[in-house]
Amino acid sequence: MDMNHRKTLNHCEAPVRSQEAPSIMLLKNLEEEIIEGSEKKSVLAQQTHEAHQLQVRRSNHLPIAVTVQAKVALKPGRSLMDWIRLGRSNQDLNGFKGSTMDISVEELTKHNKQEDAWIAIRGKVYNVTPYMEYHPGGIEELMRGAGLDGTQLFDEVHKWVNFESMLEKCYIGKLKVTTPIHKRESTPAQPAQIKNLQQNGPSLAALKPPSGPVPPRFDWFQNKNSVSLVIYTKCKHMRRDCVIIQRSELTLLCILYIEDYNYFVNIELANKIKDNYDVRIQKETGKTEIVFPKETESQWSSIGRFLDQHNTFRNTKDVETTYHSCNIESVSEVSHDCKLLCIHLPPELSMCVPLGHHVHVQHNISGMTIARSYTAVIKSLLPDKQDDRLGSVIYLMIKIYKDGALTPWIGSLSPGDTIDISYPEGTFKEERLKDVTDLVLYAAGTGFTPMIKLVYHCLHVDQKPARNIKLMFFNKTENDILWKDQLDSLTQDFKNFTVEYVLSEANDNWQGQKGRVTKEIMETFTPASTKDSSNLLICACGPTAFTEIVSRYSKELGYKDDSFHAFLG
Numbered sequence: 001m002d003m004n005h006r007k008t009l010n011h012c013e014a015p016v017r018s019q020e021a022p023s024i025m026l027l028k029n030l031e032e033e034i035i036e037g038s039e040k041k042s043v044l045a046q047q048t049h050e051a052h053q054l055q056v057r058r059s060n061h062l063p064i065a066v067t068v069q070a071k072v073a074l075k076p077g078r079s080l081m082d083w084i085r086l087g088r089s090n091q092d093l094n095g096f097k098g099s100t101m102d103i104s105v106e107e108l109t110k111h112n113k114q115e116d117a118w119i120a121i122r123g124k125v126y127n128v129t130p131y132m133e134y135h136p137g138g139i140e141e142l143m144r145g146a147g148l149d150g151t152q153l154f155d156e157v158h159k160w161v162n163f164e165s166m167l168e169k170c171y172i173g174k175l176k177v178t179t180p181i182h183k184r185e186s187t188p189a190q191p192a193q194i195k196n197l198q199q200n201g202p203s204l205a206a207l208k209p210p211s212g213p214v215p216p217r218f219d220w221f222q223n224k225n226s227v228s229l230v231i232y233t234k235c236k237h238m239r240r241d242c243v244i245i246q247r248s249e250l251t252l253l254c255i256l257y258i259e260d261y262n263y264f265v266n267i268e269l270a271n272k273i274k275d276n277y278d279v280r281i282q283k284e285t286g287k288t289e290i291v292f293p294k295e296t297e298s299q300w301s302s303i304g305r306f307l308d309q310h311n312t313f314r315n316t317k318d319v320e321t322t323y324h325s326c327n328i329e330s331v332s333e334v335s336h337d338c339k340l341l342c343i344h345l346p347p348e349l350s351m352c353v354p355l356g357h358h359v360h361v362q363h364n365i366s367g368m369t370i371a372r373s374y375t376a377v378i379k380s381l382l383p384d385k386q387d388d389r390l391g392s393v394i395y396l397m398i399k400i401y402k403d404g405a406l407t408p409w410i411g412s413l414s415p416g417d418t419i420d421i422s423y424p425e426g427t428f429k430e431e432r433l434k435d436v437t438d439l440v441l442y443a444a445g446t447g448f449t450p451m452i453k454l455v456y457h458c459l460h461v462d463q464k465p466a467r468n469i470k471l472m473f474f475n476k477t478e479n480d481i482l483w484k485d486q487l488d489s490l491t492q493d494f495k496n497f498t499v500e501y502v503l504s505e506a507n508d509n510w511q512g513q514k515g516r517v518t519k520e521i522m523e524t525f526t527p528a529s530t531k532d533s534s535n536l537l538i539c540a541c542g543p544t545a546f547t548e549i550v551s552r553y554s555k556e557l558g559y560k561d562d563s564f565h566a567f568l569g
């Protein structure tokens, strides 16, 4: 299924109905199929609005009103593959037949119209006029950066998008900054520096966010056999999968995921440590201790030298996307068009992907570097088929689109090939499940992927027999249903787990539900008794149109905003 339009948001306000969609616009087939006929027109119209913005009220644990933007439907012939093709053609995309020049701020600001739009990102000026209709976020969104230094705007939405490669042919030149440039701000000011009060002072002071969690404190200890790095996170939700460790012979980088922030420990160690290590987390205080055995017994006079970024605490959206070259260990067929990839991380990296989070996969397609997001899954939903190599392998379940930009390449990968994977990202919080007694999941196509770990977690890891888990899984045909055998087997083993399959193109033998997502179908599936309860969590994932409609219906059915979580990308 087309998962091209996912963004993580909480329950959104019901979108305003708008005018008829222009006929030249098209929504991807699946989106049209999944949505009930009567709703199709309005969703189509919403989707084809160039800037598609949803006012999203975040739930209790994120009590700030934010605006979340989603992708829009593009005109036929304006897909990413079409943009790649245009880039390969000899068309003059920068407007100067490829020649480049330094651009003054005054000059940049003149090019702020749709038919003549330049944008500066990280000191480089691009003519984005030819890209307008290809921009997946829509023309209006791209125009927000026209004639300006759009770096901050760009980073806020998709810092991981490789603009340098995608806009290579649109590059005009370097931005000459002589006067202060007008930057359009859309978030609070950047983190301010705070005084570093630590005993074992780092080379860089911690950066305190304007709001959000308190910056952690770092310390280290040793005995003759081992050295311990201690991070006082003050976060009660610290878990092993919130800690990424990357090391070479003497350098050590630890990244801690603390709510929406990353805390960095980056050290060139004074002496060698062994490969194995232990992570100990004190639940009540969030104190996180990473213990490394010393290679030789000795007393170290110091921990070593603090490197760039050590003891910094930054919002994850401000952290640059880093990729690691990983090895494909195995590839298996999940369905006729979907594969399960087991990816081996490099030996120096230990990384788990938290529940509901995704990684980016990056590859150069016909000279353009393309990045796409994929939710990490597990080897199987069945407990006896798990891969216990925690931190060293990740699994991705990916639908291959024959005419897609990136997935045909992914589909061609075999064991032994390499794939570039980023650190995890995402906003779902595992602790959100703590008091949930009714978990209701709506998935369409590969929108099933975030549900995999959720189901596994609730049935096998954080077992609560009193918690009911219900999955409604929308697909075209029976052949499209991912891991049906495993899901069916779980329903046999667990009385508190039910699955309902709904097919839009069922054949005559199909005994289950047919059709698309409707308010009625949701009304009978979501427990009415929990309407006002904080113990209910409804999750939705699929094409944006699907997720939005599930969000809208659950709101119309009277479920509370903070009972809803959507995975939209």
Ligand SMILES: Cc1cc2nc3c(=O)[nH]c(=O)nc-3n(C[C@H](O)[C@H](O)[C@H](O)COP(=O)(O)OP(=O)(O)OC[C@H]3O[C@@H](n4cnc5c(N)ncnc54)[C@H](O)[C@@H]3O)c2cc1C
Residues within 6 Å of the ligand: 002, 003, 004, 005, 006, 007, 026, 027, 028, 073, 074, 075, 076, 077, 078, 079, 080, 081, 358, 372, 373, 374, 375, 376, 397, 398, 399, 400, 401, 402, 403, 404, 405, 406, 407, 408, 446, 449, 450, 568, 569
């Ligand atoms: C947070 C997140 C998590 C995700 N997790 C997963 C996951 O676990 N598994 C998974 O399989 N996917 C997942 N996705 C989707 C994934 O990121 C890609 O979007 C998907 O793999 C398609 O990539 P592609 O480049 O091959 O296809 P694309 O080039 O994007 O094309 C996909 C399809 O859309 C059609 N298309 C493209 N542009 C147009 C247009 N303008 N008009 C009409 N049709 C068009 C193409 O022809 C093709 O059929 C996720 C997305 C997000 C945001």
Ligand code: HEM
Residues within 6 Å of the ligand: 004, 007, 069, 070, 071, 072, 119, 128, 135, 136, 137, 138, 141, 142, 143, 144, 145, 150, 151, 153, 154, 157, 158, 161, 162, 163, 166, 167, 371, 372, 569
């Ligand atoms: C600076 C102004 C810009 C704004 C406000 C903006 C906004 C958006 C929005 C709202 C989306 C949809 C949400 C999402 O999928 O994450 C989006 C998607 C996208 N934008 Fe932009 N954008 C800007 C500039 C650019 C530029 C210069 C490029 C050039 C490469 C670009 C490339 C993309 C791509 C590739 C996507 C799809 C991401 C995906 O696959 O998920 N954007 N943009």
